[in-house]
Amino acid sequence: MHLNTTSPMSVDKKDHIINAAMELFAEKGFEGTSIRDIAAKADVNLAMVNYYFGSKEKLFEAMVEQKATFMRGQLEALESDKELTELEKVDRIIEAYVDRFLSNPGFHKVIQQEMLKSQREEMHQKAINIFIKNTQNFNSIIEKGIKKKVFKKVDPPLVFASIIGTINQVLVSKKVCNVFAGKDPCYDPYTDEHFKKRLLTHIKQMIHSHLLNQ
Amino acid sequence: MHLNTTSPMSVDKKDHIINAAMELFAEKGFEGTSIRDIAAKADVNLAMVNYYFGSKEKLFEAMVEQKATFMRGQLEALESDKELTELEKVDRIIEAYVDRFLSNPGFHKVIQQEMLKSQREEMHQKAINIFIKNTQNFNSIIEKGIKKKVFKKVDPPLVFASIIGTINQVLVSKKVCNVFAGKDPCYDPYTDEHFKKRLLTHIKQMIHSHLLNQ
DNA sequence: AATAGTTAATTAAACGTTTGTTTAATTCAA
DNA sequence: TTGAATTAAACAAACGTTTAATTAACTATT
Incomplete structure (x- = not known):
């Protein structure tokens, strides 16, 4: 052995x-x-x-x-950071997720499949727990912002679902992405910095206008 | 036979x-x-x-x-409808997708798994094509709204990705939903009208503030 | 209305593959 | 020379699929 x-x-x-x-x-x-x-x-x-x-x-x-260990720990540090505003924290979280998901599309496809199914109960539960922890982390930032009245009264876990869901939706199919990036079906949009920037801009703008009064 | x-x-x-x-x-x-x-x-x-x-x-x-035939055709009719404003059309689309996805969570989980993988190439391509068609449909509505200056200059396919992605993210796990709805893990949030309303409100508010000048 | 004939529906059993895993023998490195 | 690394071969179990035999349902004829 x-x-x-x-x-x-x-x-x-x-x-x-x-x-x-x-x-x-x-x-x-x-x-x-x-x-x-x-x-x-x-x-x-x-x-x-x-x-x-x-x-x-x-x-x-x-x-x-x-x-997974390759990408743990960064988000927990953000929450207690006193130097950053709530909006800055949200931006950092968005950047971190976009970066991680696009750098490891294969891994996140595997995890997503695992969460969709409920085979391998232990693995499934583990993935769920990580996701719940991340959502709670995000929630407490949003709720602080709401208390300070810099954020509108939004639905924190669903805001988080929208951020992650948008990135996941992009990950779901390379081919769909390429149609709307004007590239051929075999092109890899995930390593394309221009595409990454485009996704980042969209999510930030959408979340900003959802969170902020103006 | x-x-x-x-x-x-x-x-x-x-x-x-x-x-x-x-x-x-x-x-x-x-x-x-x-x-x-x-x-x-x-x-x-x-x-x-x-x-x-x-x-x-x-x-x-x-x-x-x-x-799939059970839920085809409704969206195509929307696009050419002259009675509705672009914003109303977007709202109808959101309502239609939330309704369909929450009414058939199992089916959409299957399709999502199929799109994530690229086994069964024919099936995969079929799902991709439907998705591309729906996105194009959505795009043309958004672009009309931008031309009329009732919508801000947004990224139409990514806005669509955010709508579908949010709903999919909710579908990914019943258990995660229940944590944030305050229900026990075995509860079925998808048939809960209150939960459906909550999801609908979130998506509409988010997309509205993203699309509209104010 | 009863019966014979025909086709469809249903079954248990078996088919050949492929699966994850193990073994036992061999090669390699220290 | 000892223990790890590597191999080809074999294992039982599970798989999708097929078969051949039986039952049920229907049709046409008397």
Whole structure:
């Protein structure tokens, strides 16, 4: 049995398998992806996947763990920051989410599929809990702004749903994006800085006019 | 071989199988659902599924066909309506989508999963095309409003993405909704008129302040 | 109205694949 | 030489699908 060796070789290989798996999960879903698919894409022997991760499900969990830790913690810091106004905090949150989602479209497609379904109850609940925590975090910022009367009386969790929902909707299909960016269907809008800026501008303008009195 | 009999008995049974399949597809995804699952849920013999539909994939297509025709055509009529202002049309569109999505959460979860993945290329492309058509429809209304200077200069396809994205985000998880509606996790918010009204109010207010000068 | 004939509906069982996983043997590195 | 890494092969289970046999429902004929 393999016991978390620190050999750089095998760590690279594990990462390599995780990346191949993530791409396939995003493209074909968890059940739609076979271990043989993953092994072929990562160009390793079939048995190596179970050797390193124990099972397909544990590989999935390892992949979520690795990609999730990659982007944790930043948002919690924002909430207690005394230097920023509520509006600035909202802008930072929007920027952070747009940046993260567009930089890791595959991962967020996987998570979204996981939240839509309710297979793998443990994983599902974990994703839900992270989302609830983020929403509560956002809510308390909005509510402070409402108390200070710099924000209108809005529905905080639904405002958050609109921000995340807009980005997710863009992630749902590359092809749809390209139609409205005037690009060919194979183009990748997510790495296009111009497209990112366009999305950011839209969300900020929409949320600003929703939040602010004028 | 079965050849589209008009006997009411078998039509009922086909519908019954389709409904069971849709619920399972929404819950577990296409690949995560076996024909044996479907047969068990519909309480019919395993072989009946292939007898009626030919294959699992054709059952899926039949299900999409049936549920999609159920809600086609209404939006196209709106666009050419001369009696309504652009803002009224936008409101009608929002109402129509909220109503449809909340009335058929399972179906829209299935479609969303299908759009996220790119398995079953034909199905995927079909869903994309419908979405593109709806977006173009929406765009032309917004652009008329901009020309008439009743709307601000916004990004029409992204405004549409925000409307649909918000509703989808709500659909993503019943559990998350219930946390913010103060209900227990098993409650069904989608059939709750109060929750529907709340979602409708949020989207309308947000889109209004984004579109209108004041 | 009863019956024979025909087709559709339904069933349990089996088919060949593919699935995730394991084994046992081999190669490689320290 | 020892233990990890890697391999091809095999495993049982689950999968979508098909078969062949049986039951039910309908039609036409008497």
